[in-house]
Amino acid sequence: MIIKVAWRNIWRNKRRTLITAASVFFAVFFGLIMRSIQIGTFGNITDNLVSSYSGHLQIHKKGYSDEKILNNSFNSDKSLINKLKTLKHVKYVVPRLESFALASSGEQTKGCFVTGISPDEENSMTKLSEKLTSGKYLLKNDKGALIGDKLASFLKIGINDTIVLIGQGYHSVSAAGKYPVRGILHFPSPKLNSSLAYISLKEARKLYSAENKLTGIAVLLDSDKNTSSIKAEIKNIINLNEYEVRDWGEIMPELKELIQSKSVSSYVMLGLLYMIVGFGMLGTIIMMIAERKKEFGLLVSVGMKKTKLALTVFTETVFLGFTGLLAGFIVSLPIILYYSVHPIYLGGKIAEMYEKNGFEPVILFSSDTGYIIAQFIIVFIILIVASVYPVIKILNLNPVKAVRD
């Protein structure tokens, strides 16, 4: 009977019920879509950067993060690499030797970031070969180079032209080498396109006179969720006096800060949205209580216990909110699920803007259950809190006064 009365009561004032339910619906809908896009898009950006370059974790010689110079390189240790490969959740372990050099061709010269790579291992993690727009990928001990397309056009060179790299090697030895361009790469970020050059690890060591040296080992995990736990595990197996291990947030602090600041702003937005909904609900409930005060008084007069009446009205308000809450989920979830599989690729100026900031111009929805459940719980708590008001009012009801008023 309580459920029947409560359900019918919420439809006594259809317009008001629909407006209140609609406010909950829109808050849930926009809240879910907003978080989904934010988590999906930033997750995608993070995954792209992590899997295309940094990895989730990197191991360096202690002090390298403060001063990224070749003198802070370390001797390649096969047993360490093998230990890392055996760790749970580790997908790829990629050794690198990185430094700066001047890239030159003809009369053009430009500073660039040279990465010595083990071509096969690098490709398995970063899928570097997929970024080739022309030419071929490097072979194991290849003597050629891969360069970003903007760097190539600045130097006015193409496939099989020669690029000269000049710089400072290990212990300040002068470094110089010439390399035929094997392939041209294109990255989503213009900054990377104009500053990256890849040569094989063997050639990099030769160029920088850094025999058997590495500046870092990148580690890619199966999921970002495991970054903290694997970082702690790696700390246990390396000599912390000799090495340091950093996660992608420490390697790319600007990205981490950007994600955090966007998350904070979205929490503020969500907070405001839900506050409005909470007060909207409360407004409806206060109106409903005021209108039905006499009715409540009479029900208590004829013998309905206040607790039972409070339960009926509590059920009503929960129904009212749940109608909007469920509608919000029913409408938004298929949209989220669809776009999590079919990302929206941006075009035109918006795409350019994304690329300029180094992001892939795509909007991806996240279907992660964590934030969906969290939103459900938040709205549910708001509904329960709003429903407490009539319960308190009814428990303090004076039936005679209520009837007389």
Place this chain on the structure above:
Amino acid sequence: MNIIETKNLHKTYKESEIEVHAVRGVDLSFEQGEFTAIVGPSGSGKTTLLNMIGGLDKPTEGEIIIDGINISTLKGSKLIDFRLRKIGFVFQAYNLIPVLTAKENVEFIMNLQKRPKKERIKRAEDLLKAVGLGDRMNARPSKLSGGQQQRVAVARALASKPMFILADEPTANLDSESTRNLLEIMETLNKEENITFIFSTHDTRVVNKARRIITIDDGKVLSDEKK
């Protein structure tokens, strides 16, 4: 045997800082099967007296004994439960639950008493037939006339098998025909089933039907006549 007794009943309340003596030392008793009208002008204290007898309001002084129990000592859910089992109420403004049909409104009280569903349905149907609404059982209050709504209210008051029914100005909002119908129904129930009715009213049509008339004014009993 008396089923209701009031002893030296007083009720004082404050209205805008002014003390109002609504009831001043009322001593009354009622027997099973009475058909009593409490009459008096507006503000004479009849509704306050009825509210106290119905356990809705507490006396400032004095006792109300119903079925041997001093109801002034009952509190909270015990008092609500006492009302549910012993007293039936009929209000001036009908006050049915608007979202329930006539039958569901009558059933509602029995539902609060946790009576079995079969019994509830049968009794609700019997009572609605008894008040002449056998063909309007599934209509909601908004689809019923004032007189019909008040008849449902009487059926609802009877549903809990109360010891007596308190009716506060039951005919105040009804036209002549509805009033006549309602009074006939209540009189029949009183005579045939020995149900006790106590009205507060200033409607002469009700007063004419009553077999006992208590006149109060300024919170005091002026006269108590039996026909």
